Amino acid sequence: MGQLLRRYRFLVPYLLLAPGLIWLAVYYVYPAVQMFIASFWSGSISQGFTFSFANWTNYTEALDRYSEQFVRSIIFAGLATLLTFAISFPLAYTIAFRGGRYKNLLLFLVIAPFFTSFLLRVISWRTILGDDGLLLGPLKAIGLLPEDFRVLATPVAVITGIAYNFLPFMTLPIYVSLEKIDRRLLEAGQDLYATPFMTFRRVTFPLALPGVFAGTLLTFIPAMGDYVNAELLGQTPATRMIGNVIQSRFLTNNDYPTASALSFILMAGILVAVALYARVLGTEELTSGAV
Amino acid sequence: MSEHDSILGRRFTRRTILQGSALAGVGAFLAACGAPAQSTGPTTAPSSAASGEPAPSSPAAEATPSEILNFANWPLYIDQDEGSPPVSPTLEQFKAKYGTTVNYVEAVNDNDQFFGTIQPPLQAGQDTGWDITVLTDWMAARLIRLGWVETIDTANTPNFVANLRDVYKAVDWDPENNLRAPWQSGLTGLGFDEATTGNVTSLDALWTDDPRWKGKVWLLSEMRDTVGLTLLKLGIMPEDFTLEQAGAALAEIQKTVDAGIVRSFLGNDYKEGLVKGDLVLGTAWSGDMIIAKGEKASLAFNIPDQGGMLWTDNMQIPKGAQHKYTAELMIDWVYDPEIAAQLAAYIQYVSPVAGCQEAIAKNPDPEVAALADNPLMFPDDATLGTVHIFRALSEEEEISLNDEFSKVTGN
Numbered sequence: 001m002g003q004l005l006r007r008y009r010f011l012v013p014y015l016l017l018a019p020g021l022i023w024l025a026v027y028y029v030y031p032a033v034q035m036f037i038a039s040f041w042s043g044s045i046s047q048g049f050t051f052s053f054a055n056w057t058n059y060t061e062a063l064d065r066y067s068e069q070f071v072r073s074i075i076f077a078g079l080a081t082l083l084t085f086a087i088s089f090p091l092a093y094t095i096a097f098r099g100g101r102y103k104n105l106l107l108f109l110v111i112a113p114f115f116t117s118f119l120l121r122v123i124s125w126r127t128i129l130g131d132d133g134l135l136l137g138p139l140k141a142i143g144l145l146p147e148d149f150r151v152l153a154t155p156v157a158v159i160t161g162i163a164y165n166f167l168p169f170m171t172l173p174i175y176v177s178l179e180k181i182d183r184r185l186l187e188a189g190q191d192l193y194a195t196p197f198m199t200f201r202r203v204t205f206p207l208a209l210p211g212v213f214a215g216t217l218l219t220f221i222p223a224m225g226d227y228v229n230a231e232l233l234g235q236t237p238a239t240r241m242i243g244n245v246i247q248s249r250f251l252t253n254n255d256y257p258t259a260s261a262l263s264f265i266l267m268a269g270i271l272v273a274v275a276l277y278a279r280v281l282g283t284e285e286l287t288s289g290a291v
Numbered sequence: 292m293s294e295h296d297s298i299l300g301r302r303f304t305r306r307t308i309l310q311g312s313a314l315a316g317v318g319a320f321l322a323a324c325g326a327p328a329q330s331t332g333p334t335t336a337p338s339s340a341a342s343g344e345p346a347p348s349s350p351a352a353e354a355t356p357s358e359i360l361n362f363a364n365w366p367l368y369i370d371q372d373e374g375s376p377p378v379s380p381t382l383e384q385f386k387a388k389y390g391t392t393v394n395y396v397e398a399v400n401d402n403d404q405f406f407g408t409i410q411p412p413l414q415a416g417q418d419t420g421w422d423i424t425v426l427t428d429w430m431a432a433r434l435i436r437l438g439w440v441e442t443i444d445t446a447n448t449p450n451f452v453a454n455l456r457d458v459y460k461a462v463d464w465d466p467e468n469n470l471r472a473p474w475q476s477g478l479t480g481l482g483f484d485e486a487t488t489g490n491v492t493s494l495d496a497l498w499t500d501d502p503r504w505k506g507k508v509w510l511l512s513e514m515r516d517t518v519g520l521t522l523l524k525l526g527i528m529p530e531d532f533t534l535e536q537a538g539a540a541l542a543e544i545q546k547t548v549d550a551g552i553v554r555s556f557l558g559n560d561y562k563e564g565l566v567k568g569d570l571v572l573g574t575a576w577s578g579d580m581i582i583a584k585g586e587k588a589s590l591a592f593n594i595p596d597q598g599g600m601l602w603t604d605n606m607q608i609p610k611g612a613q614h615k616y617t618a619e620l621m622i623d624w625v626y627d628p629e630i631a632a633q634l635a636a637y638i639q640y641v642s643p644v645a646g647c648q649e650a651i652a653k654n655p656d657p658e659v660a661a662l663a664d665n666p667l668m669f670p671d672d673a674t675l676g677t678v679h680i681f682r683a684l685s686e687e688e689e690i691s692l693n694d695e696f697s698k699v700t701g702n
Contacts (some may be wrong), residue, residue: 045410046437046686069701131507132568148506152569153554235555237548237701248702251404253693 039260049256058261066245066262070269073242076155076230077223080162081170084219085212087163088170092211093204096178110171118165122232125161126152129233153236161229166222170215177211178204213281221270242266356389357614360621363398363405364425365604366559367582368475370637381633385624391617401558402430402513409609413439418611422618425474429515431605432464432683435471441608443469447619450626454645458675459603464683471605472622473643475578475634478667478678479516479600482575484565486589491572494524494595498547505552509564509573510544512556514696515681516600517544520574523597529679534688541695548699556700565590577667578640592667594677601678603643639668 039058041049063070095106113121128134129151139145151157181204189199227243234240242262249259371377382393398421399405405426409419413434426434434440445452451472459473483491488503497508510517519529521540547553554570555561562583564570580592606625608618624630628646635642635651636659642648652663662668670678684692 044686044690045406046433048414127567130567130569148502150506150569153506235557237556237699240701245702248697251407252401252702253690253697254403254407254410255694 035260035263038256039264041257041260045254045256055257058257059265062258062261063265066242069240069242069245070265072240073224073266076159076162076241077220077226080159080166080223081216081220083159083163084166084170085216088167088174088215089208089212092171092175092178096175107172107175110168114168119228119232121165122161122228125157125164126232129157152233153239155234155239157233158230158239158241161233162223162226165226165229166219169218169222173214173218174208174211177208181207209281213277217274217277221274224270225266354616356391356620357617358390358392360391360393360423360614360617361421362393362395362423362621363421364395364423364474365399366397368397368425368604368638369395370634381625381630384630385621388624389617389620391620393621399425402427406430406433413437413610416611418613419609421609422612422614423606423621424609425604425606427515428462428603428605429681429684429689431471431607433686433689434607434609435464436686439610440470441610441612441615443472443608443622444616444619445469447616448472448623448626450623454626454628454631456643456645459643471607472626474604474606474625475638476601476603476641476643478577478594478641478670479511479520479574479602480577480592480594481572482561482565482580482583482590482592483572484568484587484589485591487568487571490591490593492593492596494520494597496572497574498524498543498550498552500550500552504572506554507569507571508547508553509555509557509561509570510553511561511574511576512558512700514693515602516574516576517556518692518696519600519679519681520595520597523595523599523679526597529600529681531682534691537692538695541699544699576640578638581639581665581667594674599678601675601680635668636662639665641668641670 037051038049040051040053040055042052042055042058043049091110095103095110099106130136131150131152132140136145136149136151140147140149185203185207186199189203190196194202225243227241227247230239230241230244231247246259246262246266249255249262369379370381372380379395382395386392398408405424409421409424412419431440443451445468452468455468455473460468465471481491481494481496483504487507488496496504497510515529518537518540521543522529522532522536525536525540525543527536527540544553555564557564557573559579561570561573561575562579565573565583566587575592577592580590584590584592606622608615612618625634626644628644628650631642631644631647632650632654635647636654639662648663648669652660654660666674
C-alpha cells in the first residue's frame with residue numbers, strides 16, 4: 001500500500017486539483033464555449049440560428065448600441081466600490097486594532113445580515129427607501145425634504161444598494177491584512193518619531209494594500225455584472241445596467257447572439273481592467289491578499 | 292384560410308430543421324441551454340408517471356386519466372382555500388373525480404421568459420414536461436404558428452364546446468377552436484390611487500406633467516399593452532396599424548419617459564408600488580386592480596376614454612405532451628360553469644365560460660354573489676365595445692417592435 005502510494009505520488013496534485021478543474025470545466029468552460037459560439041450566431045428563435053464568423057458584427061453592434069449601459073455600469077460599479085472602501089476601511093481598522101475582546105462579535109455583526117437572502121435584503125431596502133417609507137416619510141412630514149423627492153429609481157439607490165450588498169467582500173479582506181500586521185512595526189514607527197498619521201500612511205496602509213486590492217476586485221467585478229439592484233431599486237430606464245440588458249436580451253427578446261456577445265464584452269472588459277489594476281498594484285498582491 | 296396555410300407551412304419548416312443535421316446540432320444546444328431553466332419545472336413528475344404508462348405519445352393508448360398532470364400557469368391564477376398550505380378546491384375536486392394529482396406550478400411569469408424554457412425541447416421535437424401551458428393570445432398564436440401545440444380532441448371536451456363564449460370563437464389563428472382554450476381574459480386600462488390623483492379617465496394623463504403624479508407613473512413592461520394603449524391615445528386602432536404608426540407610438544412613449552413623468556416599466560409588481568405609494572398612476576390589468584383594491588381602498592381602475600385593451604390567456608397542450616387525454620379532461624373540467632364560478636370568485640378576471648356569471652350569482656356568500664355584478668369581471672356588451680385586441684404580428688414585425696420597445700425601456 002505504502003509502495004503504491006509512493007509510486008503514484010506524482011498524481012496527488014492532480015487528484016487534489018481534479019474536483020476544482022472538473023467543476024470549472026463543466027460549469028465555466030463548457031458554458032463559456034457554448035456562449036462564445038452563440039455570440040457568432042445570426043437568425044431568430046423560431047427559424048433557428050446559424051453560426052458564422054462573419055457575425056463578428058454582433059460584437060460591434062452590441063457595443064455600439066449599449067455603450068451607454070456599459071459606461072453606466074462602470075460608473076455605478078466604480079462609485080459603489082469607492083463607497084464600500086470608504087465604509088469598510090475604518091470599519092475593518094477599528095475591528096482589527098480596537099476590537100479587543102469584541103472582535104469576533106463585531107466580525108459576526110458584519111456578516112450577520114448576509115444570513116438572510118440577498119433578494120429579501122434588497123426588497124426590504126425598497127420598503128425602507130420608499131417615497132413615503134420609513135426614512136423619507138418622516139423627513140417629508142416635517143418639511144425637510146420636498147414632497148417629490150425620492151431615492152428609489154435614482155442612481156443613488158442603485159449605487160448604495162450595490163455598496164451595501166458587497167460590504168463584507170471589502171471589509172473581510174481588509175480586516176485580514178490589517179490583523180496580520182506585526183504591531184512591533186507600528187511601535188517602531190513611533191520610536192522613529194513618526195506621528196500616528198505618518199505611521200498610518202507609511203506603515204499600516206501599505207501593509208493593508210493586499211486586502212484593499214482583493215476587496216476592490218471582489219466588489220468591483222460582481223458589481224459590474226450586477227442586475228438585481230438596478231432591477232429592484234432602480235426600476236427606471238435611466239438606471240439600467242449592462243446586466244439588465246443581458247438578462248432582457250436573453251429572456252425577453254430571445255436574442256441569444258447579442259446577449260452572448262455582450263457577456264463576452266463584459267468579461268473581456270473586466271479582464272483588461274483587472275490586468276491594468278494588477279499592474280499598478282503588483283501582481284503578487286493578488287494572491288497574497290486572498291483570504 | 293391563409294393563416295391556416297401558413298401554420299402548415301411552419302410545421303414543414305420545423306420538420307426540415309429537425310432533419311437537417313447541422314441545424315439539429317443547434318437544436319441540441321438549445322436543449323442544453325434550456326436544461327437549467329427547466330429544473331424549476333416538472334422534472335420529477337413525468338418520469339414517475341411514465342413508468343405507469345405504456346406509450347407516452349400515442350393518444351389511442353390513453354383511454355384512462357393519468358396519475359399526474361403537469362400544469363404551468365401564472366401566479367395567483369387558481370382558487371385557493373384558507374388552509375395552510377392552501378390547496379385549490381378545483382384541483383382537489385378534479386383529483387377526487389379522476390384520481391389525477393395535478394402538479395400545478397406557477398411557472399409562467401412572463402410570456403417570453405416561459406417561451407425561452409419550452410422552446411428548446413419543442414424545437415428538438417421533445418416533450419416539454421408540461422401537459423397544459425397558459426400563455427397570452429399572441430404567444431399562444433406563435434406556438435400554433437410554429438406547429439408546437441396538440442389539437443384538442445373536442446369529443447373529450449363537451450363543456451368546452453358548449454360553454455366557450457362567442458366572443459372567443461374563430462379567431463384567425465384558431466379558426467376551429469381546437470388549438471387553445473381560453474383560461475381567463477383581462478382588461479388593460481388605467482390604474483390609479485384616487486386619493487392622490489382624483490378620477491383619471493383619459494390616457495392623456497400619462498403624458499401630463501402634473502405634480503400629483505409626475506415621477507410616480509408606471510407603464511406595463513408587456514409591449515402589447517403599452518404600445519396598444521399608446522396607439523389608442525393617438526387615435527389609431529390596435530387591431531389595424533402599420534409599423535410606422537407603431538413607431539410613432541414608441542416615440543410618444545419616449546416623450547413621457549424623457550419628461551420624467553414615467554418612472555418605471557413593470558410587470559405584476561406595480562401592485563406593490565401602488566399599495567406603498569411609490570406609484571400612483573399607470574397602465575394596469577383589471578384583475579390585479581380588483582385584488583389590490585382589497586389592500587388599499589382608494590385604488591381604482593378605469594377603461595380609458597380612448598378605449599382599453601382586451602387580452603386572453605389560453606390553455607394549450609404542448610406538442611408531445613405525455614398526458615394529452617387528461618389535459619383535455621382538465622380543459623373540460625374548468626369549462627363546467629360551477630367550476631368556472633369557483634375559479635372566477637378567486638381570480639376575479641374575466642371568465643370565458645358562458646354560464647359562469649349565473650353560477651356565481653347563486654353563491655350563498657352575498658359578497659361572492661355580488662361579483663356577478665362587477666363590470667370588470669363580467670363586462671357587458673357596451674364595455675366590450677370599447678376594448679381592443681392587439682393585432683397578430685408576423686415574426687419580423689414582432690422582433691422589430693420588441694426591439695424598439697426595449698430601447699424605450701432602457702434595454
